[in-house]
Amino acid sequence: MGKYDHLKDTCYKANMKLPELGLVLYTFGNVSAGDQENGVFAIKPSGVPYEELRVQDMVVLDFDNNIIEGEMRPSSDTKTHALLYKNWKGISGISHTHSTYAVAWAQAQKAIPIMGTTHADHLAIDIPCTPVMSDDKIKGNYEHETANQILNHFESNQLNYQEVEMVLISNHGPFTWGNSPDKAVYNSAVLEELAEMAYLSLQINPDAPHLKKALIQKHYERKHGKDAYYGQK
Amino acid sequence: MGKYDHLKDTCYKANMKLPELGLVLYTFGNVSAGDQENGVFAIKPSGVPYEELRVQDMVVLDFDNNIIEGEMRPSSDTKTHALLYKNWKGISGISHTHSTYAVAWAQAQKAIPIMGTTHADHLAIDIPCTPVMSDDKIKGNYEHETANQILNHFESNQLNYQEVEMVLISNHGPFTWGNSPDKAVYNSAVLEELAEMAYLSLQINPDAPHLKKALIQKHYERKHGKDAYYGQK
Amino acid sequence: MGKYDHLKDTCYKANMKLPELGLVLYTFGNVSAGDQENGVFAIKPSGVPYEELRVQDMVVLDFDNNIIEGEMRPSSDTKTHALLYKNWKGISGISHTHSTYAVAWAQAQKAIPIMGTTHADHLAIDIPCTPVMSDDKIKGNYEHETANQILNHFESNQLNYQEVEMVLISNHGPFTWGNSPDKAVYNSAVLEELAEMAYLSLQINPDAPHLKKALIQKHYERKHGKDAYYGQK
Amino acid sequence: MGKYDHLKDTCYKANMKLPELGLVLYTFGNVSAGDQENGVFAIKPSGVPYEELRVQDMVVLDFDNNIIEGEMRPSSDTKTHALLYKNWKGISGISHTHSTYAVAWAQAQKAIPIMGTTHADHLAIDIPCTPVMSDDKIKGNYEHETANQILNHFESNQLNYQEVEMVLISNHGPFTWGNSPDKAVYNSAVLEELAEMAYLSLQINPDAPHLKKALIQKHYERKHGKDAYYGQK
Numbered sequence: 014m015g016k017y018d019h020l021k022d023t024c025y026k027a028n029m030k031l032p033e034l035g036l037v038l039y040t041f042g043n044v045s046a047g048d049q050e051n052g053v054f055a056i057k058p059s060g061v062p063y064e065e066l067r068v069q070d071m072v073v074l075d076f077d078n079n080i081i082e083g084e085m086r087p088s089s090d091t092k093t094h095a096l097l098y099k100n101w102k103g104i105s106g107i108s109h110t111h112s113t114y115a116v117a118w119a120q121a122q123k124a125i126p127i128m129g130t131t132h133a134d135h136l137a138i139d140i141p142c143t144p145v146m147s148d149d150k151i152k153g154n155y156e157h158e159t160a161n162q163i164l165n166h167f168e169s170n171q172l173n174y175q176e177v178e179m180v181l182i183s184n185h186g187p188f189t190w191g192n193s194p195d196k197a198v199y200n201s202a203v204l205e206e207l208a209e210m211a212y213l214s215l216q217i218n219p220d221a222p223h224l225k226k227a228l229i230q231k232h233y234e235r236k237h238g239k240d241a242y243y244g245q246k
Numbered sequence: 247m248g249k250y251d252h253l254k255d256t257c258y259k260a261n262m263k264l265p266e267l268g269l270v271l272y273t274f275g276n277v278s279a280g281d282q283e284n285g286v287f288a289i290k291p292s293g294v295p296y297e298e299l300r301v302q303d304m305v306v307l308d309f310d311n312n313i314i315e316g317e318m319r320p321s322s323d324t325k326t327h328a329l330l331y332k333n334w335k336g337i338s339g340i341s342h343t344h345s346t347y348a349v350a351w352a353q354a355q356k357a358i359p360i361m362g363t364t365h366a367d368h369l370a371i372d373i374p375c376t377p378v379m380s381d382d383k384i385k386g387n388y389e390h391e392t393a394n395q396i397l398n399h400f401e402s403n404q405l406n407y408q409e410v411e412m413v414l415i416s417n418h419g420p421f422t423w424g425n426s427p428d429k430a431v432y433n434s435a436v437l438e439e440l441a442e443m444a445y446l447s448l449q450i451n452p453d454a455p456h457l458k459k460a461l462i463q464k465h466y467e468r469k470h471g472k473d474a475y476y477g478q479k
Numbered sequence: 480m481g482k483y484d485h486l487k488d489t490c491y492k493a494n495m496k497l498p499e500l501g502l503v504l505y506t507f508g509n510v511s512a513g514d515q516e517n518g519v520f521a522i523k524p525s526g527v528p529y530e531e532l533r534v535q536d537m538v539v540l541d542f543d544n545n546i547i548e549g550e551m552r553p554s555s556d557t558k559t560h561a562l563l564y565k566n567w568k569g570i571s572g573i574s575h576t577h578s579t580y581a582v583a584w585a586q587a588q589k590a591i592p593i594m595g596t597t598h599a600d601h602l603a604i605d606i607p608c609t610p611v612m613s614d615d616k617i618k619g620n621y622e623h624e625t626a627n628q629i630l631n632h633f634e635s636n637q638l639n640y641q642e643v644e645m646v647l648i649s650n651h652g653p654f655t656w657g658n659s660p661d662k663a664v665y666n667s668a669v670l671e672e673l674a675e676m677a678y679l680s681l682q683i684n685p686d687a688p689h690l691k692k693a694l695i696q697k698h699y700e701r702k703h704g705k706d707a708y709y710g711q712k
Numbered sequence: 713m714g715k716y717d718h719l720k721d722t723c724y725k726a727n728m729k730l731p732e733l734g735l736v737l738y739t740f741g742n743v744s745a746g747d748q749e750n751g752v753f754a755i756k757p758s759g760v761p762y763e764e765l766r767v768q769d770m771v772v773l774d775f776d777n778n779i780i781e782g783e784m785r786p787s788s789d790t791k792t793h794a795l796l797y798k799n800w801k802g803i804s805g806i807s808h809t810h811s812t813y814a815v816a817w818a819q820a821q822k823a824i825p826i827m828g829t830t831h832a833d834h835l836a837i838d839i840p841c842t843p844v845m846s847d848d849k850i851k852g853n854y855e856h857e858t859a860n861q862i863l864n865h866f867e868s869n870q871l872n873y874q875e876v877e878m879v880l881i882s883n884h885g886p887f888t889w890g891n892s893p894d895k896a897v898y899n900s901a902v903l904e905e906l907a908e909m910a911y912l913s914l915q916i917n918p919d920a921p922h923l924k925k926a927l928i929q930k931h932y933e934r935k936h937g938k939d940a941y942y943g944q945k
Contacts, residue, residue, distance in 0.1 A: 038905055039898065040943075041830070060943030089934060089942045111830045113905070117912030120827040121920045128353040130418045131274070131344045148926040155930055184923050185829045199272065206271050206346070212916060213350030217445060221354045224417050227381040231388055235322060243322045244273075244293030361586040363651045364507070364577045432505065439504050439579070446583030450678060454587045457650050460614040464621055468555060476555045477506075477526030594819040596884045597740070597810045665738065672737050672812070679816030683911060687820045690883050693847040697854055701788060709788045710739075710759030 017055060017082055020046050021071035024055035027194030031110060032063045034202045042110040043088040046194040047098045049105060052076050054098055058085035089156065096160035097190065101174050106194030108201045114208035115187040118142065122183050125204075125211050127224050132207050133232035134243075135178075139223075140204065141166060142181040163188065176237070179204045250288060250315055253279050254304035257288035260427030264343060265296045267435050275343040276321040279427040280331045282338060285309050287331055291318035322389065329393030330423065334407050339427030341434045347441035348420040348434075351375065355416050358437075358444050360457050365440050366465035367476075368411075372456075373437065374399060375414040396421065409470075412437045483521060483548055486512050487537035490521035493660030497576060498529045500668050508576040509554040512660040513564045515571060518542050520564055524551035555622065562626035563656065567640050572660030574667045580674035581653040581667075584608065588649050591670075591677050593690050598673050599698035600709075601644075605689075606670065607632060608647040629654065642703070645670045716754060716781055719745050720770035723754035726893030730809060731762045733901050741809040742787040745893040746797045748804060751775050753797055757784035788855065795859035796889065800873050805893030807900045813907035814886040817841065821882050824903075824910050826923050831906050832931035833942075834877075838922075839903065840865060841880040862887065875936070878903045 015021075024046035031037040031044065040063075045056040055071040072083035076099040078092055088094075094107045118125050118140075125140040127133060132140075143162040150158040163180050166172070178200045179189040189200035214221050236243040248254075257279035264270040264277065273296075278289040288304040305316035309332040311325055321327075327340045351358050351373075358373040360366060365373075376395040383391040396413050399405070411433050412422040422433035447454050469476040481487075490512035497503040497510065506529075511522035521537040538549035542565040544558055554560075560573045584591050584606075591606040593599060598606075609628040616624040629646050632638070644666045645655040655666035680687050702709040714720075723745035730736040730743065739762075744755035754770040771782035775798040777791055787793075793806045817824050817839075824839040826832060831839075842861040849857040862879050865871070877899045878888040888899035913920050935942040 038901060058944065059941075086941070086944055111905075113908055114912060116828055116830060116909050117916060120909060120913035121917035123917055128417065129349055131349060145924065146927070148924070151926040151930050155934075184827065184927060202271060206344075209346055210349050210353060212912065213347060213445065214353035216449065216915065217350060218354035218356055225378065225381075227384040228379070228417060231384050235388075242292075242319070245291065245319055361650065362582055364582060435504060439577075442579055443582050443586060446580060446678065447586035449682065450583060451587035451589055458611065458614070460617040461612070461650060464617050468621075475525075475552070478524065478552055594883065595815055597815060668737060672810075675812055676815050676819060679813060679911065680819035682915065683816060684820035684822055691844065691847075693850040694845070694883060697850050701854075708758075708785070711757065711785055 015082055017048070017053065017073045020048050020053070020055045020073065021068050021082075023194055024057070024071045025066065025068040027106065027108070027198050028057050028066060029063060030195075030198045031108070031201070034198070036110045036112045036201055036205060037063070038111070042108075043090055044108045044194050044198055045088075045094045045098075045106065047105040047107070049098070049102055053081055054094060056087050056091055056094055058083070059088050061085070090159070092154070092156035093159045093163075093188070096157055097163065097188075100160075100164055101190070103175050103192065104190045104197075105192050106197035107188065107190045108194070108197035109186070109188050110201050110205075111186045112201065112205040112208075114212055115181060115205050116185075117212070118208050119181040119186050120184055125181070125208055126215075127229065128211050128214050128221060129224060130228060130232045131210060133224055133229045134236050135200070135203050135207070136176060137229050137233040138172070138177060140179055140181060140207065141170065141172065141177065143183050145183045159185075248315055250281070250286065250306045253281050253286070253288045253306065254301050254315075256427055257290070257304045258299065258301040260339065260341070260431050261290050261299060262296060263428075263431045264341070264434070267431070269343045269345045269434055269438060270296070271344070275341075276323055277341045277427050277431055278321075278327045278331075278339065280338040280340070282331070282335055286314055287327060289320050289324055289327055291316075292321050294318070323392070325387070325389035326392045326396075326421070329390055330396065330421075333393075333397055334423070336408050336425070337423045338425050339430035340421065340423045341427070341430035342419070342421050343434050343438075344419045345434065345438040345441075347445055348414060348438050349418075350445070351441050352414040352419050353417055358414070358441055359448075360462060361444050361447050361454060362457060363461060363465045364443060366457055366462045367469050368433075368436050368440070369409065370462050370466040371405070371410060373412055373414060373440065374403065374405060374410065376416050378416045392418075481548055483514070483519065483539045486514050486519070486521045486539065487534050487548075489660055490523070490537045491532065491534040493572065493574070493664050494523050494532060495529060496661075496664045497574070497667070500664070502576045502578045502667055502671060503529070504577070508574075509556055510574045510660050510664055511554075511560045511564075511572065513571045513573070515564070515568055519547055520560060520573075522553050522557055522560055524549070525554050527551070556625070558620070558622035559625045559629075559654070562623055563629065563654075566626075566630055567656070569641050569658065570656045571658050572663035573654065573656045574660070574663035575652070575654050576667050576671075577652045578667065578671040578674075580678055581647060581671050582651075583678070584674050585647040585652050586650055590647070591674055592681075593695065594677050594680050594687060595690060596694060596698045597676060599690055599695045600702050601666070601669050601673070602642060603695050603699040604638070604643060606645055606647060606673065607636065607638065607643065609649050611649045625651075714781055716747070716752065716772045719747050719752070719754040719772065720767050720781075722893055723756070723770045724765065724767040726805065726807070726897050727756050727765060728762060729894075729897045730807070730900070733897070735809045735811045735900055735904060736762070737810070741807075742789055743807045743893050743897060744787075744793045744797075744805065746804045746806070748797070748801055752780055753793060755786050755790055755793055757782070758787050760784070789858070791853070791855035792858045792862075792887070795856055796862065796887075799859075799863055800889070802874050802891070803889045804891050805896035806887065806889045807893070807896035808885070808887050809900050809904075810885045811900065811904040811907075813911055814880060814904050815884075816911070817907050818880040818885050819883055823880070824907055825914075826928065827910050827913050827920060828923060829927060829931045830909060832923055832928045833935050834899070834902050834906070835875060836928050836932040837871070837876060839878055839880060839906065840869065840871065840876065842882050844882045858884075
């Protein structure tokens, strides 16, 4: 019994939801489970197909990317996860996919406009899309810089990572997070659905407006506000 | 054995068809089963995933939103259901989903044009889309006002709720109903299909006309008119 | 044992392929199995969901729409099937669906252009789309006239029903046929795929040309010509 | 026990992945397994549905299209496979499908632009699309000339078949290859996904740029370069 068996198990189960939800093809995508108290996270090993994945294959690292437990190479996106955990103490799960519609918006280099209450049930603004990374950063510590892109974009736009749990990396794809790996995966699936809905709405009506402020507030607050009445107590 | 066990059972089974038909993601959507004689309806509890749903979780309320049976919080859209049952004595089931193409049209703030016989087999006009709600109503008794939006839109456009069993709420999504919860769910699935077909037709030919009157009448009447010859006697 | 048990069985099995192939929703669609020697055909009963369908429910009629065997009402499209069998002695199966992309083209009132070899492997011209029916025919013997639309369109355009086994009825949807009910269903599935491919190609490149004559001939002949070398001998 | 039982088995299993991955309808598509040492390859028989396919049905031929083992007619595309194996000594598997989005691009006669890192993870340039074949070649040794189209396109554009393992044949569809039949099938699935993503991106933003050079290099190199760190050692 290792110290982080539970973390690995949670991480494994959350990863296995990605193919179930149709969010990944082959080895694309990765989910991590964070333990803020111990300053570590478990993550999927790199390039292993989901159907061959085992709980014991999960790799445990600290937030400076040192391997604590595990024999395999961690996901190539590990440094992005590490830096997000290090900076955002309120998150315990991160999910990264190459889901089709979310990637399409990222490749189009566009934020996903908030157009309906499905979106407002989850966040109150457009789903942000980071600017394209500069060449020197790409050639430098790339995956580390990917996290910096997210952190800087959130800071310069005064976004709250606990209210906005998703982002598109320009030309790459989505990262989502939350207070558990399951919530991060949930956000990946919701983001993909919002991406498809917004796509279709703008094909139907290129002049369709953003959702009005009162509706945004109403839907966001009824699910997330202090007087929220969505779900069970 | 409770008085409304049968109603709960019907309600539960109709709700479980939504994920089967691919019309919902996670906890999105809700179906209710109405009992007009006793002035009550059973509805899905709020925010419970379909795979965890149990018959006994269904909540029974009267048409003024008083809970008659059940321990859980009812769906956040309960007041919309209640007011529709109260006003439309001929319905015994209501279904609400966030299905992708129907939501896309709602977000585009456009009625779905009647373009073919698949549509005319079910209703003889465009699928109506309510106007956007005013801010004071959104900030007021929102879910109650959502039903009022529907009722007012049907009244001011002289629509018959027994001939037009579906509507889009601008920026939100579809509500459908019928003489049973199963019929309401059936209408949700049909609406989603009509929404996709109309979308594709207009992408292929932006100038494609509405279905001509004679074809609308023929198809609607052969299924719903007094000399209907579709289906078994 | 009835005289047409085998015909009913073939008809039943071909109908059950429609939901398997994702070509129908609920009771939409119908397949018939023709017996040209005896001048009869078996067809799906009207409005019966596929999951409840039984072999013995199939209705057998002659080509003048007289019921020969069966207790149930035949499909509302029966007269269309009957007249096609009566006129086209070389066919033994007809399939009618409301599959999404085929209906979208029918609603757009456009023939599906031949744009690739997948199309040319099956037919050498655009998939024809009949003109819209006149009001007096719609109000007359509608389903009978639907067959006349097809027959007239094929005659006036000198199309060979054994080379072109599919057609779109404007604002309605596709009919396909062949030397067996299975071949008719096969053609329904192929038509849906061709409809989607042509749709996407024109979205990518609105100026994409028709397939050139030499490629049409090559692909059509290698599968259907006298020196065909596709498939087993 | 035949000399090429293992080759047939590998070939059979790779073919069976095509329907599993949703890349083929009916008998469309074919995969071959090459044995460069013995100068032979096993390929799917022509026109046999996947659900009826058996290991022993695979046909073994040499690179000049002489049948070495097998009773059935090989795939009608056999000569295309043969000539590719003969010229490209580094490949041991070829896959050909009529997958929807890849065919749509081929019918649009357009290369698939490299727009994101999902694409760059697999190849560093646009997915090439061959020019339309001349009439005399179509009427000549067509399937042999299809391979020549690919070989010539790669040569005249100085493409490396070990770096670019996929191509679109104008108006036809995709061919993919690799160091094993499984890798070839993997490339078919990846190509279909890239084709859909690029399609959607350009629908969202017709002016979306190609992926910048630094990002292409970074993603391609981290997976395929000499210092690759994607996957397990």
